[in-house]
Amino acid sequence: MTAARTLVLGEALVDVVHEPDGSVREHPGGSPTNVAVGLARLGHRVDLATRIGTDERGDTIVELVGSEGITLVDGSRVAAPTSVAEATLDGSGAASYHFDIHWDLPDSVDTSGVGHVHTGSIAAVLEPGSAKVLDLIRATREHATVSYDPNARPSLMGDPAAARERVEALVALSDVVKASDEDIAWLYDHAPIPEVLRRWGTLGAVLTVVTRAHEGAVVGLSTSGQLVSVGATMVDVVDTVGAGDSFMSGLLSGLLDAELLGDAAARARLRAATLADIQPAVHRALTCAAVTVSRAGANPPGRHEL
Template sequence: MSGHALVIGEALVDVVVRQDGTTDAHPGGSPANVAIGLGRLGRDVELLAYLADDDNGGLVREHLAASQVSLADGSLGAPHTSVATAHLDASGAATYEFELEWAVADSAAPRPEPLVVHTGSIAAVLTPGAADVRRIVASVRDTATVTYDPNARPSLMGSPEEATGAIEEMVALADVVKVSDEDLEWLASTWDVDAVARGWLELGPAFVVVTRGGSGATAFLPGDRTVSVEAPSVEVADTVGAGDSFMGGLIDGLWSAGVLGASRRAELRALSDEAIAAILERCARIAAITVSRPGANPPGSAELDVPPEDTQP
């Protein structure tokens, strides 16, 4: 299936602070990581971001270009390139602090007629850009599949009650939603995670995938169906970018299945449990490779043919 993907959202520089006091900096941002994952899997992908023409912006652009991700016209013009600081705990899990601005420039001009458009995380919630993200997504929905990952950042999104409205607006626009169990627990602490996922399914997506870290992932489908897969067992370096790698793998898997594009919505909804399981197993494999090495460093296609322990640098 030909065509290209449009990813909309933040690209920034991640500063990782480890328990031993060491730090390192590298490009990141949830939507940018998804675009990187797709580029490394051989897909034609464009990122609409909000960067400055500064040193950090140059670092991000070099990183995107190295993974064959093109930057949409109008992605420059921010006063400074955003920075996220990730503090790792003893297990490698990250908590974040942000120096971030998000907007969609008036000059933004992504390529027309993408096959799939993906967004999520800060870009779909943070003003002033969030309203423009929803407008762009709605404008391409007649021709493109829409995928969405809330990828909650509580320090930027306010209270769960404040974030829920914006997130559920995007869920209602999406054909496929991927969300972590941690995000659902934050958004709806008094509700069962599975119940929230089923509630989101009723808003319109073909299916909702809940990732559960080392416990695998579950797709919730109409008719009270579920499809679950296990996560490969690997030694975890850190979890930075794991969910984004999974999301990129999910888009790539649906691309290979030939069910992307608005004209294929019926085929997307008709995917068998076996087909979804095969896609999710590959997504879990991709995420396992990412967590087995430091930082948001998703694998290329060739790396999926070797054991995760052999893909570490």
């Protein structure tokens, strides 16, 4: 495994999950936080810069982060309510969301020794924190690789055209971009996936991936112009909460282990990589997602479960 330290920038919240049978359960979540947990369980050193309240729900998140060995960046805890996402599951296990989100980033985040930065979802588009995220990535990109997951939330992000402008600003700064087919449909008005991936490659992303639930993923390398479809691992689905985040952490883990992420030299290696070089990381991503959907909640696997 690489020794590169990963800094995750993004929201930490509590998922309040409403089951089809009417029962309700709560657990820590937030797309970037889920990715941080997934990476930590796969053996990577992770710092999390976020915004957590000093209430009981905030205590739950802090306990989780600490138990996973994740370092919480100073200034991430504030005297305010912890953000909440209400997730309602249908009979297939798919989730729809309603949010009560308060997002900002600590005023000062130490990036010394950081080899990779990941961000995504609400944190990348919701002010006032999103402007700080963009500035921090610009400042860190010279010595660290960058990944991004748009993870679109239409109820929070408003007009797709306005959201697309912010999304593409981050795509242009990123080495790896992962999205779902639902993200693409909302952001680009159902444009063909290959067309969007090529656009992102033109903006600057090297590796682009679109997940397609049980149909697997489409993977693109901008340096070669290649696109390939990869099949999913079939499992019995309990629910899909956190599946995309688990895919992202598995993908990043595989790329970090292969030294295709982690510093400026790794960026050069990623640009020279072939799809065959990327394939083990994509396989790990699909495996992580399959394990996650086979059990309740955003519960990514440890390395021993792969």
